[in-house]
Amino acid sequence: MKLLRGSISWVYALLVFGFILLPVASLVVFSFQATNLPLPPFTGPSLRWYEALFADSGMVEALRNSLVVGVVSAFFSTLLGFLSAYGLARYRPDGARVIRAALMTPLGVSYLVIGFGLAITANELALGRSLVLVTLGHIIINLPLAFAILLSQMRDEDETLEKAARDLGANEWVVITRIAIPVLLPGLLAAFLLSFTLSWDEFIIAFFLADFDVTLPIEIWSQLRTGLDAKTNAAGTLVFAISVVALTLAYVLNRAVQQRSRRQ
Amino acid sequence: MRHQRSWQGWVLVGPALLVTLVLFAAPMVMVILTSLYRRNGGTTDRTLSLDNYVRLATDSTIHQALLNSLEVVGLTVFFSTLVAYPLAYIIAFRVPTQWQALVLLLTVVPFWTSYVVRSYSWLLVLAKNGVINQTLQGAGLIGDPITLANTRFATVLAFVHFFVMVSTLTIYASLRQIPRNLPLAARDLGASPWHVFTRITLPLSLPGVTVGAFLTFVLAIGDYITPQIVGGGNELLLPQLLMLQVSRRGDFPLAAAMALVLLVIVAAVYVVSAKNLTLERKR
Amino acid sequence: MTGAGIDVTELVKQYPGHRALDGVSLSIDPGSYTVILGPSGSGKTTLLAILGGFVEPTSGQVTVDGEDVTTVAPSRRPTTTVFQDYALFPHMTVGQNVGFGLEMQRAGKKDRATQVGEALEMVGLAHTKDRHIADLSGGQRQRIALARALIVGPRVLLLDEPLGALDVKLRRQMQDELTRIHDTVGTTFVHVTHDQEEAMSLADTIVILRDGRIDDMGSPEQLYLNPATAFSARFMGDSNIIEGTVRAEGYAVDTAWGNVGVSSPADAHASVTVSIRPEHIVMGSGGGGNLGEWVIAESHFLGQRHRVIARRDNHEILMSLPQGSSVTQGQMVTLGVAPEMAKIVKGDG
Numbered sequence: 042m043k044l045l046r047g048s049i050s051w052v053y054a055l056l057v058f059g060f061i062l063l064p065v066a067s068l069v070v071f072s073f074q075a076t077n078l079p080l081p082p083f084t085g086p087s088l089r090w091y092e093a094l095f096a097d098s099g100m101v102e103a104l105r106n107s108l109v110v111g112v113v114s115a116f117f118s119t120l121l122g123f124l125s126a127y128g129l130a131r132y133r134p135d136g137a138r139v140i141r142a143a144l145m146t147p148l149g150v151s152y153l154v155i156g157f158g159l160a161i162t163a164n165e166l167a168l169g170r171s172l173v174l175v176t177l178g179h180i181i182i183n184l185p186l187a188f189a190i191l192l193s194q195m196r197d198e199d200e201t202l203e204k205a206a207r208d209l210g211a212n213e214w215v216v217i218t219r220i221a222i223p224v225l226l227p228g229l230l231a232a233f234l235l236s237f238t239l240s241w242d243e244f245i246i247a248f249f250l251a252d253f254d255v256t257l258p259i260e261i262w263s264q265l266r267t268g269l270d271a272k273t274n275a276a277g278t279l280v281f282a283i284s285v286v287a288l289t290l291a292y293v294l295n296r297a298v299q300q301r302s303r304r305q
Numbered sequence: 306m307r308h309q310r311s312w313q314g315w316v317l318v319g320p321a322l323l324v325t326l327v328l329f330a331a332p333m334v335m336v337i338l339t340s341l342y343r344r345n346g347g348t349t350d351r352t353l354s355l356d357n358y359v360r361l362a363t364d365s366t367i368h369q370a371l372l373n374s375l376e377v378v379g380l381t382v383f384f385s386t387l388v389a390y391p392l393a394y395i396i397a398f399r400v401p402t403q404w405q406a407l408v409l410l411l412t413v414v415p416f417w418t419s420y421v422v423r424s425y426s427w428l429l430v431l432a433k434n435g436v437i438n439q440t441l442q443g444a445g446l447i448g449d450p451i452t453l454a455n456t457r458f459a460t461v462l463a464f465v466h467f468f469v470m471v472s473t474l475t476i477y478a479s480l481r482q483i484p485r486n487l488p489l490a491a492r493d494l495g496a497s498p499w500h501v502f503t504r505i506t507l508p509l510s511l512p513g514v515t516v517g518a519f520l521t522f523v524l525a526i527g528d529y530i531t532p533q534i535v536g537g538g539n540e541l542l543l544p545q546l547l548m549l550q551v552s553r554r555g556d557f558p559l560a561a562a563m564a565l566v567l568l569v570i571v572a573a574v575y576v577v578s579a580k581n582l583t584l585e586r587k588r
Numbered sequence: 589m590t591g592a593g594i595d596v597t598e599l600v601k602q603y604p605g606h607r608a609l610d611g612v613s614l615s616i617d618p619g620s621y622t623v624i625l626g627p628s629g630s631g632k633t634t635l636l637a638i639l640g641g642f643v644e645p646t647s648g649q650v651t652v653d654g655e656d657v658t659t660v661a662p663s664r665r666p667t668t669t670v671f672q673d674y675a676l677f678p679h680m681t682v683g684q685n686v687g688f689g690l691e692m693q694r695a696g697k698k699d700r701a702t703q704v705g706e707a708l709e710m711v712g713l714a715h716t717k718d719r720h721i722a723d724l725s726g727g728q729r730q731r732i733a734l735a736r737a738l739i740v741g742p743r744v745l746l747l748d749e750p751l752g753a754l755d756v757k758l759r760r761q762m763q764d765e766l767t768r769i770h771d772t773v774g775t776t777f778v779h780v781t782h783d784q785e786e787a788m789s790l791a792d793t794i795v796i797l798r799d800g801r802i803d804d805m806g807s808p809e810q811l812y813l814n815p816a817t818a819f820s821a822r823f824m825g826d827s828n829i830i831e832g833t834v835r836a837e838g839y840a841v842d843t844a845w846g847n848v849g850v851s852s853p854a855d856a857h858a859s860v861t862v863s864i865r866p867e868h869i870v871m872g873s874g875g876g877g878n879l880g881e882w883v884i885a886e887s888h889f890l891g892q893r894h895r896v897i898a899r900r901d902n903h904e905i906l907m908s909l910p911q912g913s914s915v916t917q918g919q920m921v922t923l924g925v926a927p928e929m930a931k932i933v934k935g936d937g
Contacts, residue, residue, distance in 0.1 A: 050395045057392050058411065061469065064426040065415055067436060071429075079429060081439050121321040128317025132310045140318055147329045149571060151527025153544055154564045158332030161339055161557055181328035184321060242420050245529055258421045265425055265534070277422030284417035489642055490675035493662040494689035494740060504688075508679050 069281065072274035079271040090275040100276060103260035107241055110172055110256060114179035115236035121180070122187025122232055127221060130195035131203070141192075148185045155182060156246035163250070174250040179243060183236035190235070194228035227295045234291040238284060340561035349558065357562035367546065371566070374543040377457060377532070378525045381464040382518045388465065389472035389517065394506075396473070397480040409477065413470050420467075424534040427463045428454050431535070455537025463535040464525055471524075472517030479513025480506070519578055523571050543567060591619035591776030592653040592666060592743035594639065599648035601634050601800075608634040609645070610800035616793070618653075621770050621777045623787040625823070626797035632780045633748060635797065639778060640669045640746050652744060663692075668742040672749045674733040676721045682708070682732055683717040689740035707735040710769065727758045731765070738773060747779040751786060763789050784824050788812070796820050812865075814851075817934040821863040828864045828906055831935065833857060839927070844903060846879045849927030861935035866908035867893075868929035871915075875924030879905070884919045898923065 071079035075087035094100055125144060129137055147155065159178050163170065199221070206220050222229065244258040251259060261276050340357055343350040361367055396408050415423060430436045431453035438450040453459055483506060491501045529544040538545060543563065550560035594616040601609040609631045616622050626632045637643040639650060641662035650658045657665050668689070676685050687704045695703070708714045711731040716724065724732065730750060737745060750766075751759045767790060770777050781787055787794050788808040796804040796811070796819075804811055804820035815821035818829050832843030838853040841862055854860055869879070882898035882905060894909040898921065905923065915921070 047399070050399050053391055054395050057388060057469070060388075061412060061415060061466065063436075064423055064430055064466065065418055067430055068418060068422065068426045080432065080434055081436055121324055125318045125321035128314045132314025132317065134311040134314030134318065137314075140322065144318075144321055144325055147325065149523065149575060150329075150333075151523065151567055151571070153527040153529055153547065154336065154567055155329070155332070157547070157551070157560065157564055158336045159328065161561065162332040162335045164557075165335060177328055180324065184324060188321065238417075244421055258419060261419060261421050261425075262530075265421070273422055273425060277419045277426070280419040280422065281417055288417070484673070484675065486671045486673070486675040487677060489662070490669070490671060491677075491688070491692075493640065493642075493667075493669050494736070495663045495692035496688075497663070497692075500692060505677065 065281070068274055069278045071271055072278040074271040074274070077270050079274045090271045091279075093272045094275040094279065097272065099260055100257070100264075100272075103255050103257045104279075106172055106254055107257040110176050110179060110247075111237045111241040114176045114183060114240045115233050117176075117180050118183035118187045118236040119191075119229060119233045121184055122191050123222075123225070123229060126188055126191035126195055127217070130192060131200060144188050145185045147181055152182060152243070152245045156249035159246070160249040170250050170252040172251060172254050172256075175247045175256065178246040178250050179236075179240040182243070182246065183239055186239070187232040187236055190232045191225065191228050194225055199224050226298045230291055230294050230298075234287055238287060241284070242280065336561045336564050339558050340565055342558040342561075344554075344556045344558050347555075357559050360559060361562055361566060366541070367563070370541045370543050370546045373540055374526055375570075377460055377464070377540075377542060378522055380461045381468060381525050382521050384461065384465045385468040385472050385521055386476075386514060386518055389469045390476055390514065392469070393473045393476035393480060393513075397477050409474065412473050415467060416470055421530060421534070423467075424463055424531050427459065427466065427535050431459050431462070454535065455539050457536065457540055460532045460536035460540070463531050464528070467531075468517075468521040468525065471520050472514070475517035475520070476510060476513040479510040479516075483509045515578055519574065522574055526570065527567060590743070590774050593618040594744060594776065594778070595649075595651045595654075596635075596639075597649040597651075599635070599638060599650070600646045601631070601638065601643065602646040608800055609638070609648075612648075612797075612800070612802055614795060614802060614805065616776060616778060619774050619776055620792045621767075621779065621790055622793045622795060623791035624778065624780045624795045624797060625782070625784060625787045626803075627782055627823070629799070630797040631800040632782075632797045634800075636669070636746050636748055636778065636780045639744070640667055641665045642669075666743040667746055668737040668740055668744075669746040669748065670730075670733045670737050670750050672752060674729045676729055676733060676736075678721050680721070681717070682713070682719050682721065682724070685721065685732060686736045686739055689736065693740065703739055707739040710738075710772070711735045711765070726753055727762065730754065730762060734766075734769065738769070738775070742775060744776045744778060747777065749781055750779070751781070751783075759786070766790060788824075796823060814931055815863055815933050818861050818863060818936050821931075821933055826866050826906055826908070828866065828869070829933075830862050830864070831859065832862060833859055841930075841932075845900075845905070848878060848925065848930050850930045850932050851928045852932060854932055860932050863931045863933045864925050864929060866895075866906045868925055869905060869907045870924050870926070871907070871909070871913070871921050873922065875922075876926065877922045877924045879923040879925060882921055882923050884915045884917055884921060887915050887917065 067079075070083060071085075072090055073086040073088070074090065075084040125140070128134065129140060134140065156178060159174065159181075160170075163174055168174065202224065203216050203220050206216050211219070242258060243256075244262065247256045247259055248262075255263075257276070257280065261273055265273055339349075341353045341355070343352070343354055343356050392412070396405055396412075400408050418426075428435075432438070433450040433452070433454070435454070437453060438447075441447045442450065487505055487509070488501045491505050496504065527544060529548055532538070532540065532542050532545060536542075543566070547560050547563045547567075550556045550563065596612060596614050596616075599609050599612040600607070612631070612635060624632045624635060634643060638645050641657070641660055644659060648658070649656060652666055662669075677688065680688070683704050686707055687700045690700045690703060704717070705714060708717060711734055713728060713731055713735070716728065716732075721729065721732075730753075733750075747766075751762050754762060763786060766777070766779075779790060791808055794806065794808055794811050795802060798819055803823075804816040806814075811820060812824050815824060815827075818827075821827040821829065830843045830845055830848075832841040832848065834841050834854045834856055835847075836856050838856050839849060841848050841850055841854075841860060843862065848862055848864075850862060869875070880900070882900045884896060885899040885904070886897040888895045891911075893911060894907075894913060894915070896907040896909055896915055898905045898907060907923075909915070
């Protein structure tokens with residue numbers, strides 16, 4: 042009976058993972074397609090679509106734009122998230138519950154509505170669409186997440202470290218930069234990389250707020266509407282690869298930081 | 306001393322609050338305001354009126370879009386939860402502890418690919434000459450290729466594919482939080498494995514199910530891309546309708562009213578499920 | 589409901605790199621209150637888990653009233669366990685928790701309600717029937733866990749450090765409760781703890797476990813006054829432990845403290861370890877003076893007694909003097925111990 046239960050689990054798990062990974066596998070495999078269409082049969086392997094991707098100046102620019110917007114918005118989301126999480130956890134201001142609720146509210150609103158809202162506001166203020174607006178849009182959607190992640194990472198044990206530092210004469214700046222931030226490093230990295238990953242692949246807000254300088258998802262979208270070829274597969278696989286690198290980096294850095302603190 | 310610290314706390318929180326005010330609160334107010342304007346020819350008539358809401362209440366196309374959205378998202382939540390629960394259970398209790406994180410990571414892999422491209426991949430998989438049809442034809446199960454792409458089925462399938470991840474993670478978290486000796490105590494008191502599941506494990510994992518379902522609902526109902534690409538834009542859902550007003554008809558005020566409907570629906574669902582929306586362990 | 593007798597034969601539990609139980613054999617009398625006492629890592633929790641059916645031994649046998657239950661699942665054993673953190677179901681009320689076992693036995697609703705009422709009465713918590721677990725205090729939860737375990741009529745009740753989470757006063761109260769319930773119900777109780785005071789106050793029989801083996805076993809009096817090993821002597825209370833060589837006659841031991849008469853004979857010229865309880869060391873000529881002259885080094889008044897340390901050269905003796913005695917630091921005293929009170933024990937070797 043136990044063996045049967047075990048094998049049902051395995052069969053189910055295999056089926057579900059097959060379902061989950063099928064499109065991704067299809068995407069990656071057909072990015073190496075030799076002929077035009079990313080459909081079976083597989084006629085590769087060939088790098089022609091990757092060459093085409095990097096030769097496509099529209100794509101390359103969009104890629105660069107996505108990277109810049111991603112890094113900048115992730116940086117500010119993390120910074121603002123950190124300051125507010127720190128302020129809330131360590132100083133416990135009156136009305137903390139209200140503050141927390143206010144900062145988390147954007148999470149309950151669809152990106153569609155946020156993007157739309159920002160677009161009409163920009164319109165009212167006669168602000169032209171641009172990557173700057175996209176960056177701002179990404180900051181507002183990632184700020185609640187960074188805040189929540191960092192707040193959950195601020196434990197009471199760490200507060201005693203800060204109290205000890207103050208007791209020994211450190212001022213607030215030193216406490217924050219030399220004590221709080223290093224202790225919080227894994228959380229900061231997690232918040233940053235999550236914000237980056239979400240911004241990097243975000244479509245609808247960018248769609249509302251970008252002008253002619255577009256982000257990668259928008260460029261892929263435009264190209265999809267005009268023609269069907271394996272170049273978009275290459276783009277998708279590239280996005281996948283970069284995400285894997287970013288997350289692996291996060292994991293490795295996280296381990297390194299934890300090992301360093303354990304040694305101490 | 307405490308008063309001073311509170312004030313300093315506000316200073317630290319200030320920037321984030323300001324950003325939220327400017328980039329979120331103000332635009333939301335703008336949306337509400339705009340929904341009360343009217344589109345007149347090529348310009349916006351700024352006299353406040355409830356015309357758009359009257360439109361919403363009476364226009365059957367809009368009602369149909371709302372109904373479609375609720376149906377599609379309802380099906381998505383249902384099937385995602387159904388598929389995710391056994392998977393989360395298997396990962397939490399059948400996979401050796403040291404491999405669990407890795408397996409969860411594998412579950413989340415689709416999240417790392419581009420959303421746009423992934424939707425597009427589903428289109429290819431479901432196409433008349435795509436992987437599924439070719440396999441079925443090759444195995445002799447069907448003669449002519451069946452229409453899978455650009456249907457509601459495709460939209461729900463693509464949605465479920467994505468949202469299984471979300472529910473798997475939340476249900477897994479909930480299952481792992483169940484204290485180890487609760488099932489043991491139940492067994493000790495004579496419960497069969499089935500009873501242990503239905504009376505102990507399942508009830509205690511409901512928070513995870515609810516959070517997953519809620520997140521799925523909120524994210525899916527506002528999703529424009531998947532229904533557009535995989536569903537071929539054939540069925541009109543709320544996001545599609547909204548975008549139509551914006552891009553083709555330039556009717557921002559009506560679009561704003563629709564956006565508010567979307568907000569209200571999400572808020573209503575939140576209020577209904579708020580009690581169960583916590584992953585913290587009940588002590 | 590009368591308790592069952594348990595027989596454990598050569599129980600071994602091997603984990604990778606760690607032998608939790610190394611050949612444990614013992615018999616537990618039906619209806620008795622047996623306490624398994626030991627420090628952390630002694631294997632006591634493992635032993636209890638094996639008795640309850642949650643862990644399978646690597647080798648060995650467990651029988652309850654003669655029936656071999658070594659591989660029987662917990663749900664089908666005549667045992668129930670009270671877990672260390674009580675394991676109460678947080679999503680059910682007190683009544684539902686207590687009635688759970690009966691539900692699993694498919695008892696009728698009315699029947700269940702009556703029995704739950706009785707069980708809660710027995711632990712003095714009848715008024716909490718519809719309350720949620722989260723609203724209860726530690727002591728209340730403990731008693732609910734007890735009620736839940738006893739209501740299914742087990743022949744053996746297993747308790748895993750049940751009083752560990754309670755503060756001292758509450759612990760004493762609960763110890764009295766446990767004794768009362770045990771006497772009322774008649775089930776065999778097997779109780780695991782690291783607290784020797786708790787063990788002495790509750791047990792008919794104490795089993796001392798050390799590194800997966802039984803170190804000593806007996807009634808509280810037996811263990812305290814006649815420990816088998818130095819470890820047991822130290823674990824059950826304060827003790828003075830000294831090495832020595834047995835004299836030719838066999839009844840006296842030459843030690844660094846002097847010639848000590850012992851309670852039982854030993855092989856002549858053998859190397860032995862002797863244990864003397866602090867309260868058995870007598871000051872002055874009345875005690876025989878066989879331990880010689882010592883200097884009082886420290887004296888602490890503890891209310892009921894004085895805890896006094898005397899020194900000579902680089903030796904120390906721990907004494908427990910009655911409340912009325914008075915000693916001063918630096919005072920020279922003659923110390924002695926009666927032969928019946930000096931016990932030969934197995935050394936740590």
